[in-house]
Amino acid sequence: MLVRPALLPSWPPRLEDLFGRAGPLVLEIGFGDGRFAAELAKAHPGWLLLGAEVSAGSVVRALRRLRxxxxxxxxxxxxxxxxxxRNLVPERSLLQVIVNFPDPWPKKRHRGRRLLQESFFRRLSTRLGEGGALLLTTDHEEYFRFALEEAExxxxxxxxxxxxxxxxxxTKYALKWEAAGRGFFHAVFTKVAxxxxxWPPIRxxxxxxxLLEGNLPESLPFRxxxxxxxxxxxxxxxVARGEEGAYVLTRVEEEDLVQELLLEVRESERGLYAGVSRFGSPLITDGVxxxxxxxxxxxEPLGLKVVQDHTGEGLR
Structure with a gap:
């Protein structure tokens, strides 16, 4: 039930890769504890629901609920x-996108972090099918008006x-805000063009x-x-040193994707290998x-010499 892009058999994936079959596709952005997704999926067993969520705790709770x-x-x-x-949804394939109670980022200096901006709506139009729609529900009136203006x-x-x-x-937040006496706002954004x-998927x-030759120093000053x-x-x-080499915990931030992965410099049969560790199955992007x-x-300034370059960056 959990999508791991690096392990998918094809890229970009087909619906059959994700679900084992084709069908009407719905994307929920910010599924929280999964109660809305579970209810919608049971009401429409023929639909295929894909959920995206940045909170690891919410993902765990939603997985438990679905199981x-x-x-x-x-x-x-x-x-x-x-x-x-961008990467898991084929072009013109979406029946609906559901956005329930998105983070409004109310401070003016944070508005650039809001999801429902003009650029998002433009890109969304390439993934919605004919007559497909985004459904927005929120308790935040200013963000609601902002989203309407951005889409229009x-x-x-x-x-x-x-x-x-x-x-x-x-949903979890609807019940919370209802108990607090807040009102709700809802809009349907139907694709007409x-x-x-x-907007191709990332490569x-x-x-x-x-591969390098030379002796690996006892410590690497890269922290x-x-x-x-x-x-x-x-x-x-x-940076950590082990018996076979050194390991560098690395954070790579690219558009809409943040990964923490291990790079390693270790002994191999052909010399020192410097590259991506298989630990965690990271997605190998241009940024990686x-x-x-x-x-x-x-x-290289530490006395190591490149003998083979497979980074695609022309080191030699």
Whole structure:
């Protein structure tokens, strides 16, 4: 029930890869404890529900709920909704997108973090099928008005303000805000046109690595070293030395995707291997390749020489 992009057999995946069958696809962004997804999936057993959630605790609770209730037509992704939309959803395949009580980021300086902005609505139009719609329910009136304006600015949607469906008011946050006496706002954004700009899935690469010759120093001075990427940032957080080599805990931040992974420099039959550890099955993106290349560049002044470059960054 949990989607792990690095382990999918094809990229971008097909619905058959995710669900074992085809069918009407619905995406819920921010599924919380999974109660709405479970109820919707049981009400529409022919639908395929994909959920995206950034909270690890919520993912665990939702998985437990789905297993406890025997729900089989839901798949969960732990990560950003836009990443799931871009990389796990085929073009023009979505029947609906559900966004219940998104984080409103009320402070003015944080508004750039809001999900429902013009750029999101434009990209969403490439994944919605003909007549597909996004359903928004929130208790935050200012964010609600903001989302309406952002969608209308695109000219790609018919926007209708309606009373919220009863099922949308049985979520964890709906019950919480109802008890606090708050009101609710609901809108349906139906696709009527499509943005012409392409939005292809990110490219997945083979494991990035390099082979070096020389002696690995006892310590590597890379802790808390930032590495600018072409479209993001990587940070070498911690370095640990083991019997076979050194391990570098690395955080790679790219558009809609943040990964913490292990890079390793260890002995191999052909020399020192510097690359991505298999631990955690990270998704090998362009940013990960750049992080490996940066690690190798830092190793060279320590007396190591690159003899084979498989990072794609032209180190030699």
């Amino acid at each position: 406890r209730e025997g729900v089989e037509n839901v798949r969960l992704y732990h990560g950003q909704g836009p990443f799931a939309l 600015r695109t000219g790609l949607y018919r926007v209708e303000v309606r009373p919220p469906p009863e099922t949308h008011l049985r 499509e943005d012409p700009s392409p 997945r690469y083979p494991v990035a690595h390099a 808390k070293t930032p590495v600018p990427l072409r479209k993001g940032m990587a940070v070498f957080l911690e 390749r750049q992080a490996v290349a940066a690690l190798v560049r830092l190793l």
